[in-house]
Amino acid sequence: MKPLLIKVCGMRDADNVRQVEALTPDMMGFICWEGSRRHVSRLPDYLPETCRRVGVFVNPEIGYVQERLKTFRLDLVQLHGHETPEFCRSIKEEGLKSGRALQIIKAFGVALDEPFPHTEDYEADCDFFLFDTRCPTAGGSGRTFDWDVLQNYHGHTPFFLSGGIGPDSTDRLRSFSHPAWAGVDLNSRFETAPALKDVGLLTDFIKDLRE
Numbered sequence: 001m002k003p004l005l006i007k008v009c010g011m012r013d014a015d016n017v018r019q020v021e022a023l024t025p026d027m028m029g030f031i032c033w034e035g036s037r038r039h040v041s042r043l044p045d046y047l048p049e050t051c052r053r054v055g056v057f058v059n060p061e062i063g064y065v066q067e068r069l070k071t072f073r074l075d076l077v078q079l080h081g082h083e084t085p086e087f088c089r090s091i092k093e094e095g096l097k098s099g100r101a102l103q104i105i106k107a108f109g110v111a112l113d114e115p116f117p118h119t120e121d122y123e124a125d126c127d128f129f130l131f132d133t134r135c136p137t138a139g140g141s142g143r144t145f146d147w148d149v150l151q152n153y154h155g156h157t158p159f160f161l162s163g164g165i166g167p168d169s170t171d172r173l174r175s176f177s178h179p180a181w182a183g184v185d186l187n188s189r190f191e192t193a194p195a196l197k198d199v200g201l202l203t204d205f206i207k208d209l210r211e
């Protein structure tokens with residue numbers, strides 16, 4: 001099995017970015033949505049160089065994505081709203097226009113009382129899916145969902161497990177398995193304040209996960 005990808009999301013503070021980068025995550029996420037307490041309203045004084053930069057958007061205007069692609073030098077765009085497959089494709093094309101092989105992560109909110117999300121139409125235009133707990137805030141709820149429902153996912157697009165993953169999740173992660181499982185997304189449960197990550201907690205967790 002390939003090593004799990006580790007994405008640390010909801011970064012904003014330049015010093016904190018440097019500290020988290022030293023833990024060698026594969027990706028770091030910046031929330032580009034005003035509705036979030038982790039919203040990054042201006043370019044941080046430092047952007048990570050040794051991991052891939054992800055911009056997280058919710059139903060964005062294409063012009064806003066274009067601007068953030070350039071200023072944040074994004075490698076991936078994560079979409080948490082009701083974006084269509086066509087929209088995902090158009091974002092990817094924007095990346096190509098600016099000479100970047102931009103990858104797309106389409107997030108789907110999972111709720112036990114609703115049918116499993118229809119992912120098939122997105123397979124062709126997305127590089128990753130991300131399964132998160134459905135919540136009114138579009139993401140960052142700190143709540144987990146029952147990962148057993150992912151046995152309903154029979155697609156081939158690799159996915160991130162997301163939603164409320166915290167320092168106490170290592171045993172559950174060890175017992176989870178799925179052929180398309182590619183990575184984990186770490187966010188609010190590793191924070192001391194919105195958008196400020198607890199480096200000690202992340203250090204222990206990442207070490208445990210990689211062992």
Ligand SMILES: O=C(O)c1ccccc1N[C@@H]1O[C@H](COP(=O)(O)O)[C@@H](O)[C@H]1O
Nearest residue numbers: 009036138139140141142163164187188
């Ligand atoms: O973190 C946010 O505030 C946020 C807001 C809007 C969309 C996505 C957001 N974050 C993403 O939410 C998931 C789960 O986070 P958590 O572990 O439950 O806090 C994660 O994928 C973040 O990328």
